[in-house]
Amino acid sequence: MKRAECIAMLYPELEDKLVVTIMGACAQELYDLGHRENFFYLQHAMGLASSIGLGLALHLPHERIVVLDGDGSVLMNLGTLATMARYRPKNLVHIIFDNGSLLSTGGFDSHTTSGVTDLAAIARGAGLERVSAVNSVVEFGEAVIDAFKGDDLSVVVAKVAPVGPNHYGMDLHLPENAFAFKRLIAERKKKSHHGS
Amino acid sequence: MTVSYENSKVIFQGIKDAGITSLSALPETWLGLLLHYAEKDPDVTLIQVAKEEEAIGIAAGAYFAGERHVLLMQNHGFLAAINGIVSLAQLYGIPLCMLIALRGHWGEPYPWHTRGGIVTEGVLRALGVPFEYARDPAKVGHQIREAYTFSQSSLSPVALLLTRDLMEEPL
Numbered sequence: 001m002k003r004a005e006c007i008a009m010l011y012p013e014l015e016d017k018l019v020v021t022i023m024g025a026c027a028q029e030l031y032d033l034g035h036r037e038n039f040f041y042l043q044h045a046m047g048l049a050s051s052i053g054l055g056l057a058l059h060l061p062h063e064r065i066v067v068l069d070g071d072g073s074v075l076m077n078l079g080t081l082a083t084m085a086r087y088r089p090k091n092l093v094h095i096i097f098d099n100g101s102l103l104s105t106g107g108f109d110s111h112t113t114s115g116v117t118d119l120a121a122i123a124r125g126a127g128l129e130r131v132s133a134v135n136s137v138v139e140f141g142e143a144v145i146d147a148f149k150g151d152d153l154s155v156v157v158a159k160v161a162p163v164g165p166n167h168y169g170m171d172l173h174l175p176e177n178a179f180a181f182k183r184l185i186a187e188r189k190k191k192s193h194h195g196s
Numbered sequence: 197m198t199v200s201y202e203n204s205k206v207i208f209q210g211i212k213d214a215g216i217t218s219l220s221a222l223p224e225t226w227l228g229l230l231l232h233y234a235e236k237d238p239d240v241t242l243i244q245v246a247k248e249e250e251a252i253g254i255a256a257g258a259y260f261a262g263e264r265h266v267l268l269m270q271n272h273g274f275l276a277a278i279n280g281i282v283s284l285a286q287l288y289g290i291p292l293c294m295l296i297a298l299r300g301h302w303g304e305p306y307p308w309h310t311r312g313g314i315v316t317e318g319v320l321r322a323l324g325v326p327f328e329y330a331r332d333p334a335k336v337g338h339q340i341r342e343a344y345t346f347s348q349s350s351l352s353p354v355a356l357l358l359t360r361d362l363m364e365e366p367l
Contacts, residue, residue, distance in 0.1 A: 040260070044283035048253035052284075055257020058243060059218060079246030080253070087243060175351075178288040182260045189262060 001137045003097045003160040004029045007068070009141050010095075013148065014038070014066060018056055018185065021068040022049045024104030025164030026097060030068065031172075032165065037184045041170070041177055047077030050094060054080060057089035060185070062192055064091050064148070071098040071112045074119060078126075084153060085127030093147045094155045096123075101162035120157040130154040197305070198365040203333045204229035207295075207358070210337030211266060214344045217241065218258050220251035221268035226297040226363040230268060248273030252280030256290045266293045266344065271300070271316040272309075274355070281323065281353050291347035291354075295340070298329075298357040320355055327355040330362050 003026060011033045019039045021027045027041040042049045053067035074081070074096055084094070100113035111117040120133035130152055132143040140158050147154035208230050211219070218241045219234050221227060234242040241263075245251045248269045258265035269277070274296050285292050300306075300313020320327045326346065330336045339356055347354045 042284065044287060045253070045280050048249070048256075048280055048284055051250045051253025052257045052260075055220075055243075055254035055259075056261055057257075058241065058254075059258050059261035059263045077247075077250060077253075080250050082246050083243070083250060083254075174287055175289040178260075178290060182262075185260055186262055 001135070001140065001158070001160055002163055003099065003158070004165070005137050006097065006140050006158055006160065008033060009137060010066075010144060013144070017064040017066050018060070018181075019066045019068065020049045020053045020056070022046070022070050022073045024070075024168075026068050026070055028165045028168055028170075031170050035170070035172060037180045039177075040181045041172075041174075043174060046073045047080075049073060050077060050080045050084070053092055053094065054084055054087070054089065057092035058087060060189075061089075061091060063185070063188070065089075065093070067092070067094045069094060069096045071096065071100060071110045071119060072102045075111055075117075078122065081123050081126035081128060088153045090152050092153050093144070094153075095144070096155065096157045097160050098157055099160045099162040103162050103164050107162060120155070123155045123157070128153065128155050131157070133157045133159070135159050199226055199229055200363060200365050201229060203336075203362050205233070206333045207336055207340070207362075208233040210340040211295075212237075212240075213337055214264070214266075214341045216264045216266050216344070218263045218265040219243070219268060220245055220254045220258075220265065222246075222248050222251070222270070222273050224270040224273070224297055224299075226299070226358065227268050227270070248277040249280040252277050252284055252292065255292050256284055256288075259290055264344070266295055266340075268295050268297075270297045271357075272312045274316065275312055275319065278319070278323070281325070285353045286323075289351035291351055293340075293344045293347040294353060294355045295343075296355050296357050297363065298359050301360065303360050316357070323353075325353045325355055326350070327357055329357045329359055331359045333362060336362060
């Protein structure tokens with residue numbers, strides 16, 4: 001399966017959530033479906049998308065947070081899996097697209113390519129309880145729906161092909177993305193206070 | 197060497213007076229008492245990380261969430277967090293208020309701390325991170341408030357270096 005197919009399937013579900021994505025192909029595929037202000041694209045600082053998601057989830061218990069991560073990024077910040085497990089925010093869904101490749105930098109094999117390194121096993125070993133590993137688009141859809149319904153910290157590891165978009169670029173400055181993302185969250189907080 | 201109980205209390209009160217409601221930290225000897233106070237305080241969320249670069253991401257998440265957050269770390273942790281500071285905080289204009297235990301400087305008895313201590317100020321300057329030294333318990337509360345305010349107005353990482361004079365009991 002392709003990551004782009006998974007993201008396309010996920011896209012309608014993301015409208016009411018806060019989404020943090022890693023750089024490169026993953027960010028581009030999400031952006032190409034149509035940018036929304038509830039999307040934050042971490043275009044550098046590899047590994048920290050999961051940490052940003054954790055920081056959001058712990059401070060915004062009434063929001064649902066989705067992190068779109070990759071094998072290369074997760075391998076750079078394995079410690080956060082343990083931090084997530086320790087604090088276990090119920091409103092965080094961590095999706096890891098494992099293409100076994102550092103695709104954006106020339107397609108070098110990552111440590112997961114040979115199957116020796118198993119990210120789902122690492123996540124479980126870190127103490128995360130709701131971890132699913134999926135290999136098809138249908139399984140991915142089921143795992144994600146289950147995760148969104150579950151009201152608990154969930155990890156979905158999706159094995160995908162090492163292919164990405166044929167172009168890169170966004171009409172969005174990085175600080176602009178951060179400012180708009182923060183403002184949107186503040187507005188949603190205000191609304192929910194008025195609503196409650 | 198004993199960590200100053202009185203000054204740790206003053207620093208924690210300074211954090212509280214700055215309106216801080218969220219802390220990320222990696223435990224370190226000089227910061228130990230502060231972490232104990234944070235753990236016991238129902239109005240403060242304490243997030244203990246596995247490595248300091250993680251805390252840069254968590255602090256960004258807290259900032260987006262509208263939470264008043266400070267980061268507690270040793271200077272060696274700051275050195276380990278540099279890519280996050282540069283390629284998340286500085287790149288996107290995300291404020292960080294870092295309280296950094298300055299080990300390996302004047303009076304340091306332990307050789308393993310010394311190289312990190314010697315380069316810390318130079319690295320802060322190279323990164324363009326504004327910093328101040330905190331030496332005096334009578335001033336540190338004010339310095340924490342000012343550091344936080346400046347991080348927010350400049351949309352930049354700032355550092356307050358917690359020195360031996362402040363953190364240890366005099367011999």
